[in-house]
Amino acid sequence: MSDPDADLTELFRDESAERLDQMDTALLAVESGAAGAETIDSLFRNAHTIKGAAGMLGFDDVRALAHAAEDVLASVRTAGVFPPDFAAPLLRATAALRAQVNGTAEPVAGLLDDLAACRAGPPGGEPPGLAPEASTAASTAAASERVAPAPAADVRTLRVPAEKIDHLLDVAGEIMQYRTRLAHSLGGQAGQAQDVAEAFGAGERMLDDLKDTAVGMRTLPLAVIAGPLPRMVRDVARAAGKEVEFVVTGADTELDRVILESLSEPLGHLLRNAVIHGVESPAERDRAGKPARGRVELRATPRGSLVEIVVADDGRGTSPEVIGAARREGSLADVLASPGYSTAEKVTDLAGRGVGLDAVRTYVHSVGGSLDVRSEPGQGMEVIQLLPVALALMEVLLFERGAAVYGVPLAVVEKVVMVTQTLTLEGRSALEVGGRSVPVADFADLIGAVAPPLGERPPALVISLGARRAVVTCDALLGEEEVVVKPLGPLLASLEGYLGASILGDGRIALLVEPAMLTRRSHAVPALTGPSAADGRAADGRAEAPKVLVVEDSFTVRELQRSILEAAGYSVVTARDGRDALAVLDRDAGVSLVITDLEMPELDGIGLTRAIRAGPARSSLPVIIVTSRAAEEDRLSGIEAGADAYMAKGSFDQQALLATVERLVGR
Amino acid sequence: MPVYVRLRIASETYAMPVEHVLGVADIGQIRAVPRARPELLGLWNRRGRILPVVDLAQLLGVTRTGPPQRVLIAEARGHQACFAIDDVSEIGELGDPAEETDSDLLAGATLADGDLVGVIDVPRAFASLEGLSGERP
Numbered sequence: 001m002s003d004p005d006a007d008l009t010e011l012f013r014d015e016s017a018e019r020l021d022q023m024d025t026a027l028l029a030v031e032s033g034a035a036g037a038e039t040i041d042s043l044f045r046n047a048h049t050i051k052g053a054a055g056m057l058g059f060d061d062v063r064a065l066a067h068a069a070e071d072v073l074a075s076v077r078t079a080g081v082f083p084p085d086f087a088a089p090l091l092r093a094t095a096a097l098r099a100q101v102n103g104t105a106e107p108v109a110g111l112l113d114d115l116a117a118c119r120a121g122p123p124g125g126e127p128p129g130l131a132p133e134a135s136t137a138a139s140t141a142a143a144s145e146r147v148a149p150a151p152a153a154d155v156r157t158l159r160v161p162a163e164k165i166d167h168l169l170d171v172a173g174e175i176m177q178y179r180t181r182l183a184h185s186l187g188g189q190a191g192q193a194q195d196v197a198e199a200f201g202a203g204e205r206m207l208d209d210l211k212d213t214a215v216g217m218r219t220l221p222l223a224v225i226a227g228p229l230p231r232m233v234r235d236v237a238r239a240a241g242k243e244v245e246f247v248v249t250g251a252d253t254e255l256d257r258v259i260l261e262s263l264s265e266p267l268g269h270l271l272r273n274a275v276i277h278g279v280e281s282p283a284e285r286d287r288a289g290k291p292a293r294g295r296v297e298l299r300a301t302p303r304g305s306l307v308e309i310v311v312a313d314d315g316r317g318t319s320p321e322v323i324g325a326a327r328r329e330g331s332l333a334d335v336l337a338s339p340g341y342s343t344a345e346k347v348t349d350l351a352g353r354g355v356g357l358d359a360v361r362t363y364v365h366s367v368g369g370s371l372d373v374r375s376e377p378g379q380g381m382e383v384i385q386l387l388p389v390a391l392a393l394m395e396v397l398l399f400e401r402g403a404a405v406y407g408v409p410l411a412v413v414e415k416v417v418m419v420t421q422t423l424t425l426e427g428r429s430a431l432e433v434g435g436r437s438v439p440v441a442d443f444a445d446l447i448g449a450v451a452p453p454l455g456e457r458p459p460a461l462v463i464s465l466g467a468r469r470a471v472v473t474c475d476a477l478l479g480e481e482e483v484v485v486k487p488l489g490p491l492l493a494s495l496e497g498y499l500g501a502s503i504l505g506d507g508r509i510a511l512l513v514e515p516a517m518l519t520r521r522s523h524a525v526p527a528l529t530g531p532s533a534a535d536g537r538a539a540d541g542r543a544e545a546p547k548v549l550v551v552e553d554s555f556t557v558r559e560l561q562r563s564i565l566e567a568a569g570y571s572v573v574t575a576r577d578g579r580d581a582l583a584v585l586d587r588d589a590g591v592s593l594v595i596t597d598l599e600m601p602e603l604d605g606i607g608l609t610r611a612i613r614a615g616p617a618r619s620s621l622p623v624i625i626v627t628s629r630a631a632e633e634d635r636l637s638g639i640e641a642g643a644d645a646y647m648a649k650g651s652f653d654q655q656a657l658l659a660t661v662e663r664l665v666g667r
Numbered sequence: 668m669p670v671y672v673r674l675r676i677a678s679e680t681y682a683m684p685v686e687h688v689l690g691v692a693d694i695g696q697i698r699a700v701p702r703a704r705p706e707l708l709g710l711w712n713r714r715g716r717i718l719p720v721v722d723l724a725q726l727l728g729v730t731r732t733g734p735p736q737r738v739l740i741a742e743a744r745g746h747q748a749c750f751a752i753d754d755v756s757e758i759g760e761l762g763d764p765a766e767e768t769d770s771d772l773l774a775g776a777t778l779a780d781g782d783l784v785g786v787i788d789v790p791r792a793f794a795s796l797e798g799l800s801g802e803r804p
Binding site: 174404444447448449450486488489490491492495497498501503507508509511 | 696698699700701702703707710711712715716717718719746747748793796797
């Protein structure tokens with residue numbers, strides 16, 4: 001049973017927070033002399049509304065302070081001129097109002113006096129009784145920061161309790177699983193009725209739409225938390241005696257609500273660090289030939305299913321010693337994030353004791369993202385966070401190791417490979433991928449699982465996370481799936497390395513792994529010299545063996561053909577009928593030749609050949625029909641369908657087959 | 668008199684206040700979690716919700732005579748978790764746990780049908796579960 005009072009208070013808090021944000025934005029504009037009549041109007045209205053709502057709910061302290069602010073704004077509106085030095089006490093008022101609304105209020109008697117004094121003074125003159133901070137503001141010409149553009153007005157919004165959206169998302173996720181199970185059962189029946197297939201297809205489209213909408217409800221623009229940041233940067237800069245221009249770009253970039261909520265603190269940390277440790281004092285900047293005002297930037301850019309969030313400054317950057325350490329460790333982020341590290345000569349209260357980047361990195365890894373730092377001495381620093389857009393419904397790659405299922409966000413999987421041969425470098429296994437050497441590790445080792453040894457040519461995922469890559473071997477790849485990420489729960493919250501778990505269509509539980517767990521043993525390994533290999537080649541430098549698709553519904557014949565071809569140095573994939581073969585060709589663009597039987601269920605050899613010839617991408621793919629039907633008219637229909645060669649099984653001649661394959665592949 | 672669910676681990680009998688018990692089920696498939704502490708047997712799927720399964724025998728220091736057969740789904744402090752047990756024997760009233768016990772996790776013990784039945788303090792048991800992680804590999 002919800003408590004109506006609590007609900008109202010919650011609404012009041014939300015609404016006041018929004019209005020106070022707007023007031024701050026406007027006041028910062030006033031301070032820099034960029035305010036117009038509509039700014040003053042909106043300030044007045046916001047203060048007035050907060051006063052009224054607080055009065056109705058009985059929050060007398062808020063009402064009194066809002067009233068005091070409203071009075072100042074009323075006199076300003078009447079006078080038609082807003083003295084910039086009124087901005088500072090009003091900014092203190094908004095800060096105090098925030099504290100009051102959140103229940104952490106402090107005494108405001110002095111502030112009330114200051115506000116009353118503002119009302120009394122003539123416009124333009126310096127009103128008596130202002131706090132010293134305000135006069136500093138008046139005299140410093142460069143005491144302004146550019147503010148984030150206000151979010152687009154007139155967007156119809158509704159306030160919806162978070163639980164309702166979460167429930168909707170849970171249901172959407174369950175529907176996704178139901179759809180997968182349905183697909184499995186329907187797909188298992190050959191010759192599914194036409195109308196069933198159509199209905200299913202339509203259902204798929206509607207479910208996708210529902211899912212996208214539900215996930216979309218959970219995402220919010222960065223602007224939601226970026227609102228108070230310009231104010232914070234201004235305050236920190238002031239206290240530290242720095243001059244800072246703060247720019248926010250991409251505030252409309254959307255992120256999962258849960259990630260967004262917990263992003264405020266790390267962002268605050270990074271911005272404080274940038275102002276305090278990054279940007280130099282105006283004197284130092286002058287000596288370095290930089291403009292007196294430092295520039296701090298917050299940039300958000302969508303990158304597919306990830307969002308890149310950068311906090312950058314043009315300050316002093318990192319020291320050469322740190323850069324040296326980073327070269328040895330392989331990553332600047334690692335060096336700077338090691339606990340206890342601090343870039344300051346003397347640590348101040350505001351920045352905290354070297355904890356900043358460590359906490360940020362932990363947070364980023366806990367949501368499955370990555371952290372990167374770029375910096376040069378004297379040339380500022382960029383801290384780059386890569387975060388997933390949606391946490392709740394995630395596309396993962398599922399795989400098995402030690403008879404258990406795991407998943408990893410698809411966004412960090414560069415590709416999958418089969419590890420046939422590895423190189424050893426400095427005592428570690430590595431694989432050449434895309435011309436660079438990438439360390440290879442057994443997934444079981446990385447995660448601390450007990451598992452039997454891997455097979456001889458294990459499949460592997462190539463993980464790419466920020467600047468790091470890793471090849472992670474496993475027992476089997478199960479495929480891509482969109483899963484509902486369920487948290488492991490508060491009782492397991494301290495267990496590191498897992499994003500959560502997911503229930504698969506067959507009821508099994510997959511453990512979802514933080515990508516950072518897989519790359520933590522990777523560091524910059526020098527690139528190999530030697531022949532550069534194209535992606536996916538075996539590391540022994542041999543040109544990749546041509547891949548042949550064998551289509552045959554008899555298991556025995558299929559395996560026989562496979563062994564003949566593999567012995568001759570070809571790589572083989574198989575399909576059990578024409579339809580299956582087309583699916584394989586869809587997935588795998590590396591097939592150089594198809595050997596197919598004639599008589600097969602679903603789609604026979606003739607049908608398959610025709611389908612191959614019909615598609616533009618594959619129309620010249622060589623096809624050999626191998627069959628027990630030796631009659632001339634069968635051979636002709638095969639050729640007519642577009643086969644390049646037709647061989648009868650009766651006179652099945654191994655050498656002849658291989659010769660034909662070689663001839664056709666060589667083309 | 669308050670009502671308890673009586674459960675068996677090896678040769679010992681324990682009781683849990685019924686208001687903390689959501690249900691009992693066959694143990695089925697438990698998904699082991701690498702690096703978790705030995706008391707955490709793994710994760711369990713209960714109607715689409717993923718719950719941790721804790722070996723109650725290990726928590727209480729009882730030596731098992733065989734693998735656990737059932738799970739008891741419990742709720743306390745707003746969380747849910749499962750305890751792996753051998754079986755549930757009955758649900759019924761018990762006298763006050765007046766007898767003293769050594770264990771932190773027991774609110775006391777009571778005599779019933781000639782057995783000494785330890786009464787589990789469920790909120791305290793849950794509190795001891797926090798920090799059920801293991802070490803980094």
